[in-house]
Structure formats: structure tokens, C-alpha cells
Amino acid sequence: MKIIEIHTPTQDSVISCETGCFLRHAPEFLAGHQNFVLTDSNVHALYGAQIAEVFADTPVYVLPAGEENKNRENLFAILQAMIDAGLHRNSYLFALGGGVVGDIGGLAAALYMRGIHCVQIPTTLLAQVDSSVGGKTAVDMGNVKNVVGAFYQPEAVLVDGTFLKTLPAREIRCGLGEIIKYGALNPLILDSLLENADRLFDLDYLSEIASDCIQHKSEVVQLDEREQNLRKSLNMGHTTAHALELNYGGLSHGEFVLIGMYYESKIAVAEGLATAEYAELLSGLILRVLGEVPRYAGLEKAAESARLDKKNAASDEVSMIVPAGYGVYAELKLPFEKYRDYLVRFAGK
Numbered sequence: 001m002k003i004i005e006i007h008t009p010t011q012d013s014v015i016s017c018e019t020g021c022f023l024r025h026a027p028e029f030l031a032g033h034q035n036f037v038l039t040d041s042n043v044h045a046l047y048g049a050q051i052a053e054v055f056a057d058t059p060v061y062v063l064p065a066g067e068e069n070k071n072r073e074n075l076f077a078i079l080q081a082m083i084d085a086g087l088h089r090n091s092y093l094f095a096l097g098g099g100v101v102g103d104i105g106g107l108a109a110a111l112y113m114r115g116i117h118c119v120q121i122p123t124t125l126l127a128q129v130d131s132s133v134g135g136k137t138a139v140d141m142g143n144v145k146n147v148v149g150a151f152y153q154p155e156a157v158l159v160d161g162t163f164l165k166t167l168p169a170r171e172i173r174c175g176l177g178e179i180i181k182y183g184a185l186n187p188l189i190l191d192s193l194l195e196n197a198d199r200l201f202d203l204d205y206l207s208e209i210a211s212d213c214i215q216h217k218s219e220v221v222q223l224d225e226r227e228q229n230l231r232k233s234l235n236m237g238h239t240t241a242h243a244l245e246l247n248y249g250g251l252s253h254g255e256f257v258l259i260g261m262y263y264e265s266k267i268a269v270a271e272g273l274a275t276a277e278y279a280e281l282l283s284g285l286i287l288r289v290l291g292e293v294p295r296y297a298g299l300e301k302a303a304e305s306a307r308l309d310k311k312n313a314a315s316d317e318v319s320m321i322v323p324a325g326y327g328v329y330a331e332l333k334l335p336f337e338k339y340r341d342y343l344v345r346f347a348g349k
């Protein structure tokens, strides 16, 4: 078992990465407390029997699956169910599911009685390598994603590769988007991805590389929990990814992260930050996951979305974290018109 720790001023968080750790370790948190399990309808359909076995008579709240349910109505319905279940300050909330369950469950744990214990049990690859680690919790409001939330570190995260066996290929590709992003931020992860390029969809390999990605994220979060500096690096590829995701949709978030990285590496080459050889190397990994990278018509609107991205310091520029050297990133700020022209040139139909 690999154990990774994150120490922040408010919480020590212990992340256990081991096949079978859900069944083995979840019961350790149960003794003597009134607890609460949050999951979603898809995960419950697949793992309801195991949930009943591990959590026995603990109340289980089943959220309808899907991002559209990560909203304030469901947040308050969960909080009401927690009140009805008689949870108290020492209670544990177990968030067992993908990033949607983790985000809304983490926020419910942060709000209930100003904070109860939270254990994240991520069941998607994206949740394992990204959303369950680092303490960002949120719900969406209207069309604005993650606009209401809190930093609230879980006490424990149980990362169990067994859950990946039932994940659709699309969700594996989604997690791979973030994994390849970590490769572009960390030379050791990049070495491993290149050496194992034929095994990118092999679940044993994914569990192995997931723990390296979690280690990377944990170190970053420990140094910069509130995203003042270093944590911004984890947004590599995301400026263009979010802009395309918002305007075109149809693919998972992680797939858009790969597309964003693909086009932003071309911009980095054009700006003299990365070599064409390095951009080719990353593109090779990206293409192994996506097959091909889509091109788009009407990119001016997407560029405008990137301009409005909350990560920009000024309204007439677009800020990005782009691949630079091998496993090295750089922050690039471009005047809006220049970014728009690059996007149309590289990604346009």
C-alpha cells in the first residue's frame, strides 16, 4: 500500500492507494459514530451490495448521477438528510463516487455543523488522480461551474483501483487527460508514461501511475493549498480546454484537457517556449488516447471565453500554463488578439 500525506494548517489528510482498500479500510472509520454515505445512482447500482456490506445500517444517500445534479438544491437536500440522520460533530461523511459526489459531499461535510469528518472514496479515474485530493469542494449555480465552494481537506482518501474495472472507456480517457497533464508537469511521470505508452489503458498500470500523480498533486497542495502560486500549474492546458468545453461540449473534461494541451503546446512552440520536438513527444501521448484531435469552426467565440476566464489578471489578456521543457511548465500571458489568432491558426477548420 502506498500512503501519501498532506499536511495543511487545518487538517492532516492521509491518502491510501491500494487495490481492495475500500473493503479493508473503510470499516476502520465507522466505530462509535453516527455516519453518512453519499453516492450516486450509477455507483449505487454497481456497488450497492458492497456498500451495504461495509456500511451496514449507516444511512446511504443516492444522488442522481450527472454534473447537472451538483447543485444547491441537492446540497441542501443532502444537508437535510444529514440532520434527519442525527449526525453530530464527530460523524463521518463518506463520499463514494466520482468527482460530482466528491465535490458536493465534501462541501456538505464542510458546512454541516461548520465541518465534520470527511472520507473520500473516489470511484472514477479522474476523481482518483485529481478531484478527491486537495480539498477543493463545490457546487455549480446556474451556468457557473464550482462557483460556490470551500477548501476542505478530507481526513482520508481511499484510492482503490478495483472501482476502475466498471468504468466506461470514455471515463478512463477522461482520467488519462489529467494523468498526461501530470506528465507534462513532472519528468518522472513523463518517463513512466513514455515507457508504458502501450499500457495507457491497462488498469494495473493506471493504478500504479495514479499514485505517482496523487503524490505530485499532494506536494503541490501542501505548498500552496489556496492556489496563490504553485497550484496554478495544475491548470496546464485548462484555459483552452475550458473554452472549448464551454462552446463545443460533447467530450469529457479530461479529453478537452488533452485537446487544450495539444493546441497550447503549439502556441508554446510558436512563442519560443518549447521545442517542436518536445511538442511532438507530448502530442504522441495525446494521440494515443484520443486517436485524433478535433478542429473547430467559429473559434473566435471560444477565444472570447478564454479571455473571460477567471484565471486572467487583466481583461485584455489570456493566461495559460503551457508545456515548456521536458516535464517543465511555463506561465504564458498573451494579448487577447494574439491568443485568438493562434487558436484559429492551429485549431481552426
Ligand SMILES: NC(=O)c1ccc[n+]([C@@H]2O[C@H](COP(=O)([O-])OP(=O)(O)OC[C@H]3O[C@@H](n4cnc5c(N)ncnc54)[C@H](O)[C@@H]3O)[C@@H](O)[C@H]2O)c1
Pocket: 040, 041, 042, 043, 046, 065, 066, 067, 070, 097, 098, 099, 100, 101, 103, 123, 124, 125, 126, 127, 130, 131, 132, 133, 134, 135, 136, 137, 145, 146, 163, 164, 165, 166, 167, 168, 171, 174
Ligand atoms: N475538486 C477538485 O479539485 C476537482 C478537480 C477536477 C474535477 N472536479 C469535478 O469533478 C467532476 C467530474 O468528476 P468525474 O469525471 O468523476 O464525474 P462524475 O462524478 O460525474 O462521474 C462520471 C460518471 O461515471 C460514473 N461512475 C462513477 N464511478 C464509476 C465506476 N466505478 N464505474 C462505472 N461508472 C462510474 C458516474 O455515475 C458518472 O456517470 C466535475 O464536477 C468537476 O468539476 C473537481
Ligand SMILES: [Zn+2]
Pocket: 178, 238, 253, 257
Ligand atoms: Zn481538469
